[in-house]
Amino acid sequence: MTVRHLMTQGLWRWGALTAVVPVVLFASLAVGDLPLGPTEVWDALTGSATPFTTAVVVDWRLPRVLAALAFGAALGAAGAIFQSLTRNPLGSPDVIGFDTGAYTGVLLALLTVPAAGFATLATASLLGGLATAALVTVLTARSGLTGRRFIVTGIAVSALLTSVNTWLVYKTDPATAATGSIWAAGTLDNLRWKQATPALLTLAALAALTYPVATRLRILALGDDVATGLGLPVTRSRALLIACAVGLTAVTTAIAGPIAFIALAAPHLARPLLPRGHPITAGALVGAVLLGVADWAAAHLFAPTQLPVGALTVTLGGGYLALTLVLRR
Amino acid sequence: MTPRGGGLGRARPLGAPAAVLVLVVVAVGSVLIGSRPVSPAELLDALGGHGDGDVLTLLWRVRAPRTLAALAVGVALAVAGALMQTTTRNPLADPGLLGVGAGSAFFVTVGMSAFGLHSALGVALTAIAGAAVMTILVLLLGLRGGDGSRLILAGIAFSTAVLGVRSMITLLDPRALDALRAWSAGSLAAPDQAVLAVATPFLGAGLLLAAGLVRPLDALGLGEDLARGLGTRPTLVRAASAAASALLVGGATAVAGPLAFVGLMVPHAVRPFTGPGTARVLAACLVVGPALVLLADTLARVALWPGEIPVGVVTAALGAPVLIVLSRRGR
Numbered sequence: 001m002t003v004r005h006l007m008t009q010g011l012w013r014w015g016a017l018t019a020v021v022p023v024v025l026f027a028s029l030a031v032g033d034l035p036l037g038p039t040e041v042w043d044a045l046t047g048s049a050t051p052f053t054t055a056v057v058v059d060w061r062l063p064r065v066l067a068a069l070a071f072g073a074a075l076g077a078a079g080a081i082f083q084s085l086t087r088n089p090l091g092s093p094d095v096i097g098f099d100t101g102a103y104t105g106v107l108l109a110l111l112t113v114p115a116a117g118f119a120t121l122a123t124a125s126l127l128g129g130l131a132t133a134a135l136v137t138v139l140t141a142r143s144g145l146t147g148r149r150f151i152v153t154g155i156a157v158s159a160l161l162t163s164v165n166t167w168l169v170y171k172t173d174p175a176t177a178a179t180g181s182i183w184a185a186g187t188l189d190n191l192r193w194k195q196a197t198p199a200l201l202t203l204a205a206l207a208a209l210t211y212p213v214a215t216r217l218r219i220l221a222l223g224d225d226v227a228t229g230l231g232l233p234v235t236r237s238r239a240l241l242i243a244c245a246v247g248l249t250a251v252t253t254a255i256a257g258p259i260a261f262i263a264l265a266a267p268h269l270a271r272p273l274l275p276r277g278h279p280i281t282a283g284a285l286v287g288a289v290l291l292g293v294a295d296w297a298a299a300h301l302f303a304p305t306q307l308p309v310g311a312l313t314v315t316l317g318g319g320y321l322a323l324t325l326v327l328r329r
Numbered sequence: 330m331t332p333r334g335g336g337l338g339r340a341r342p343l344g345a346p347a348a349v350l351v352l353v354v355v356a357v358g359s360v361l362i363g364s365r366p367v368s369p370a371e372l373l374d375a376l377g378g379h380g381d382g383d384v385l386t387l388l389w390r391v392r393a394p395r396t397l398a399a400l401a402v403g404v405a406l407a408v409a410g411a412l413m414q415t416t417t418r419n420p421l422a423d424p425g426l427l428g429v430g431a432g433s434a435f436f437v438t439v440g441m442s443a444f445g446l447h448s449a450l451g452v453a454l455t456a457i458a459g460a461a462v463m464t465i466l467v468l469l470l471g472l473r474g475g476d477g478s479r480l481i482l483a484g485i486a487f488s489t490a491v492l493g494v495r496s497m498i499t500l501l502d503p504r505a506l507d508a509l510r511a512w513s514a515g516s517l518a519a520p521d522q523a524v525l526a527v528a529t530p531f532l533g534a535g536l537l538l539a540a541g542l543v544r545p546l547d548a549l550g551l552g553e554d555l556a557r558g559l560g561t562r563p564t565l566v567r568a569a570s571a572a573a574s575a576l577l578v579g580g581a582t583a584v585a586g587p588l589a590f591v592g593l594m595v596p597h598a599v600r601p602f603t604g605p606g607t608a609r610v611l612a613a614c615l616v617v618g619p620a621l622v623l624l625a626d627t628l629a630r631v632a633l634w635p636g637e638i639p640v641g642v643v644t645a646a647l648g649a650p651v652l653i654v655l656s657r658r659g660r
Contacts, residue, residue, distance in 0.1 A: 090482055139653060152421065152656040155485055159589065160649035163642040170638050185496070260489065302501055311496045318490025322428075325483040326470060 010275045017273065017285055021069060024292035028065040029057050031300060063196035064188050067255070068295040068309075069288045070203050071188075072262055074248040076287020077210065079263030080270070080279045081245040084217050085238060086150055090321070092264035093133070093249040096154025099258030100161040101132025102250070103184050107168040110176050118195060121183065122254035129250050132157060137242075186257035186310020188295050199255045206251065210244040214280045217241060259310050261317020262287050262294075268324070344602045348613065352620040359399065359623045360392045364635035367392070398520035398584050399626045399640075400619040403591065405532050405581040407618025408539050409574045410592020411610050413464075415546050416570040417471035420597070421481055421655060423648075424460075424578040425589025428484030428491075432463030433582035435491040442498055449523035457531060457579030463487070464575045468567060488587075516639040517585050517626050528580040535576030542570055543608045550605070588622075588641050590648020595621055597655065621647075 029045075030036045034056055036044075043049035044057035075093075082091045093099070105128020109116050116124075136154045143149045165184075169177045216237040219227045227234050249263065266287035267279060274282040291309070294316075298309040361367045367375075367384060374380035375388050406424060413422040424430050436459025440446035446455055471480055545566040548556040553563050581588065598621075599613035625643040632638050 090479075095482070095485070139657075143657075149656050152481060153653055155426075155481060156649045156652035156656070159645045159652070163645035163649070166642045167632065167638055170633055170636065305501055307497060307500060311493050311500065313493075315490050315493030315497060318486045318488075318493055321486035322483050322490060325479055325486065326466065 013274050014285075017289065020289050021285075021292070024289060024296065025065055025069065028068070028292065028296045029061050031296070032056075032061065033303075059192065063193045064191045064295070065292065067191050067196045067199060068188055069292045070200055071252040071256055071259065072266070072291025072294075073284040073288040074203050074206070074252050075259065075262040075291065076266030076270070076283035076285070077207075077280045078245040078248040079265075079287070080267040080283030081210075081217060081241050082263065083267050084221055084279060085241060085245075087221075088148075088151060089268065090264070090325075091151060092261075093129075093245065094258065094260045094263060095151060095158075096136050097132050097158030097161060098129045098246070098249055099253060099260060100158045100165065101135075102126070102129035102253045102258065103165050103180075104128045104161050104168070105131075106183050107165055107172070107180050110180055111168065111172055125183075125254040125257075126250045129253055130246060132161065133242075133246050183257045184310075185308035186259045186313070187298075187306075187308035188256050189299075189306055189308070191255070195255055199251055202251050203248065206244060206247050210241075210248070210280065213237065213240050213244065214278075217280065257308075257310060259291065260314040261321065262291050262313055265317050265320055266290055345613075345616075348616045348620070352616050352623075355620050355623040355627065356396055356400070359396045359627045360388065362627050363392065363630050364637070394520055394522050394525065395517055395626070396623065398525050399517055399622045401525065401529065401532055402517070402581045402585045402588065403619030403622030404615055405535065405577040405618075406588060406591040406622070407595035407614035408536065408611055409577040409581075410594075411596040411607075411614050412539060412542070412546075412570050412574050412577075413467070413592065414596055415550065415607060416567055416574075417468065417480065419471060419480055421593065421652065422467075422471075423590060423593035424574065424581075425587055425591070425644075426481050426484050426593060426652075427463070427467045428487035429460050429463040429467065429574070429578045430582050430587030430589065431484075431488035431491045432466075433457070433459040433579050434587045435459055435494065436462075437583070438491075438495055438498065442502065449521060449527045452521075452524055453527045453531060453580065453583040456528075456583035457575060460579035460582060461572070461575035464571045464578070468571050516641065517622075517629075518637060518639070520584055524583050528583045531576050532580040535573045535580065538569060538573035538576065539611060542566065542573065543611065546570065546607045550607070586639075586641065588644055590644045590651070591618065591622060591625075593655075594648050594651050597651065 026038070026041065029041045030038065036053065036057065040049060040053055041057055044054045045062075047054065049057070079092045082093060083089055085091070102125040105124040105126070106121050108128070109120055109124030113120050113124075136150070136157050139153050139157070140150045169180060172180070216232060219230055219232050220234065220237060220241075222230075224234050227237075252259065267283040269290070270279070270282035270286040273286065276282075291313075294313050295309045298307040298312045301307065357369075357372075361369065361372060365387060367388065371380060371384050372388070375385050409424050409429075410422065413424065413427065414420060433456045436455040437446075437452055440451060440455035446452065467480060467484070470483060545556075545561045548559045548561040549563055549566055551559075556563055556566075595614050595618045596610060599610060599617050603609035603613045622640070622644070625647060626640045629640045629643045630637045632643070
């Protein structure tokens, strides 16, 4: 993606949306229970503020904001990959039951591992999500990823796992169930560097893996025959791209819990906003802005109540999807 | 609607009595099984009017209303599912999957928390209003044709949004949690007898309307032009079918909360035996629907014995594999 390339494709649109990111970042650092002015935030970031202000900005707010932006970008990119591969604008990891499977993993870990810590739960959610994605893919192996069967099967598997999850919640003692349901709400509350650093590093590594295969998505979109004719190993490319998308979603879900519909909505909103040449980058950018704003709103809109951002995105995103389906011709 | 051959015209004389027998067995089982099991001898004593006071209280105050509620809900959801499948021509139609139950529950949630509508009549009416709104939306979407999965996805999207709103309400106003808890998963654990009593006439009206739709729906199944030639007015039939579905689903949701998959499973289960004729499908739904809900509710009591899980969990566990199989069977 060279600069000349970008120029011809509407650089100003990319620039305008990219400029929103630091605004969201700065606003999230400044606004809160302790309102800070722009100079105070800047001083804190450069290390010349009081220790307390520095703690608030650098230790409390910064990891949460960075995580929100990075997780949003990861979900947006994953959604763009899924929608392009399934050739269905409604395909997204959460619609096909990835989140539900991750929750099953977390509940099983809470039930079987005594005093399960953060790392255990993150691993369990990872395994649960991956197993679900694998199950849905195997069940639809014959009909392929495109078309309605993939999505309907995902919905069915998701419904089945939801009932398993409810059963597990009823089975455990109330304290364990409460731990599980905090995770299940999908929240970035209390996210500190201890959790944010490994997540951000993993996401950076995954982004580096995704970048070189991203162009294959555009070739695959031309159809399997054309892609094969152009010398692309179709099956392997598709598997690689799915692995990237699932990995991006899995890391996010493991740390923050299910944050629904960002993956679905970000590529949709990116289409009219940004030039179409780079769907993954566009989805990531819009996703970062979406989750950055949503997390800020969830934290401050109903203060002092901290709303889990997952509850906000599920409401807005579910409504958005329903509306899209009703209005679409 | 593309039923698989089989039943058309071929007599299955034992099907109906067998289904009724199964219904009777699961109904008796539902009365006997629970955290405090009742022996058949105790039941006979109680029916004779003499027996232990505690057992009598248990049977008449707990088990009997619960069994009646399951019967009513099963009939309503199965018939509504059959109506929706026929009217939308979508074999995957189900009041729960299409979000009609969620719409119903959403109206009740808002009615309770914002307008204080806690009375039995208030709950029943808001539930039916919500079901009506959603049924009309679903039908409008369905009539636009195209991919059947879009309907389901719209239903799922709507149900998820409703869940999100509910969790926001309960987070912002924890006191509302108690009133809404029963509405989240679909439960027959303690059906409100006043609501059941109020909902019954609405369910009855829905069933009567459905009975009146048997011939017009069969005619509509032949295609719109033929139906018009036979003197049927397609729009009127669809509107009446939507009204019947709304009454049935709204009434059922008022009693038990949103229950998915019953309306999906039952019509598909009976069609191989009845053939595609609407009359026979609906008649079979009247027997098989309640049998399924009673069975699911009994399983819900056994799964964590002596505790129990919401019946909606069991219907989803039974119904999700059916959905997978149905979506694999190409159209």
